[in-house]
Amino acid sequence: MRPDQIPLSRGVFERMTALGLDIAAVLRHAELPRELLMQPRACLTTAQFFALWRAIEAASDDPALGLRLGDGTRAEVYDVVSLAALHSATLGDALHKLARYKRLTCPEDISIELTHAEAAVSMRWMLADGHTPPLLVDAIFASNLALAERGSGRAIRLRRLELTRRPTVSNLLSTHFRCELRFNAAQDRIVYDRADLELPFVTHDEDHLATLMPTLEASLHELSATTSLSDKVWNVLARGMRGSHQRMAQVAAALHLSPRTLQRRLGEAGTSYQQLLDQVRHHLARHLLDATDLDTGEIAFLLGFEELNSFNRAFRQWEGKTPSRRRTATMG
Incomplete structure (x- = not known):
């Protein structure tokens, strides 16, 4: 997985200023240092980047x-x-x-x-x-x-x-x-x-592509070589959570591995296909419960559960409560 770094160009702050935002106030609200304005290319973590966008939303009535x-x-x-x-x-x-x-x-x-x-x-x-x-x-x-x-x-x-x-x-x-x-x-x-x-x-x-593409391909090869198999499996699973049960053989094929090799290498990394599947399902379940009005049956279907009861049991194991109780507690 690449480092958790999101670059911000000076142009981003310039566009915000042109649209009437008080950048210093936005940075304070996001709990980010004002020195970011002085850096030619600042970098934020994903959490900081999200905080910046929430601060932008809070600072504007547009x-x-x-x-x-x-x-x-x-x-x-x-x-x-x-x-x-x-x-x-x-x-x-x-x-x-x-x-x-x-x-x-x-x-x-x-x-x-x-x-x-x-x-x-x-x-x-x-x-x-x-x-x-x-x-x-x-x-x-x-x-x-x-x-x-x-x-x-x-x-x-x-x-x-x-x-x-x-x-x-x-x-x-x-x-x-x-x-x-x-x-x-x-x-x-x-x-x-x-x-x-x-x-x-x-x-x-x-001509420009001929200059850019070798560098992009070399960088992609380097990134792939340093990305863990668990992260690769996570990404394949997260992309495919659209109402079908993803079997290990399908994920292995997407990664150009045999199911046996995938299972062995995950074991060597201290995890398993089922553990990663549960983690992805839990992560997406929380997101859909908090951000949408989908009922729990629809969410169970999207996450590849064959029955609502199976989803409820899994969620209780993850959080000690049913999906419905989590949604009620989150919405107050």
Whole structure:
């Protein structure tokens, strides 16, 4: 797993200031040092990064602030991964590069799920204990769409947004993204029309890609070599929690291992497939109980439990209470 470091460019603070935020006050609220403003490229942990976004939300009465911050990337200088995406030949190539290399710049996992008609892009913060701040989700998806439209040179009609949050009466998101919204989702996903993956990028630059790609591939190889097998299994499991029971053979195949080799190597690392599956289920169960209105039966299904009673028993083992009691206690 890469270090828990998320770089912040000076441009981030400049955009916040341009949108009327008192950066010093935001940093105080997030309990972050003011010296961050003086650093050419500050780094935060995931917990600090989330605290910063919650402080931004608390400091502003503009519900569209996340969208405006994300949309501002249409004109900013990109990091190396986003720059490689922008120089891609097509939208599909760009999304593939973001999914493949994003974790080189921060502990964010991006995955793409393809069907006959759709391309769903989901994001997950791999080292997060709490929930991703909604304002940050808005900014990430606005930035994703901004890059797609800047690269293609045209407006893109999304299929929909899927959001792990409770429904809101605001129409800001539907107005900005011009698509259907689905709340109480299992994952945060921005869904493109699959046909749009073939859209050519007017920003395509093969010479720049020839310079960037060897470095990105070498860095990815180095990261993969230092990522533990347990972390790799965790990531595969977390990506696939969408209503099907993930068997060890499926996870092993995704990691290009045999089930026996996977089982042996996990044992050598002091864990097991079942232990990791329980950890992922517990982590996602808490998130869905706290952030959505999904009933416990729906959550049990998404986590791959065949029966609600099985989910209830597992949750009692994890926390000493039923899922319903946790939700009641959390909501006060």
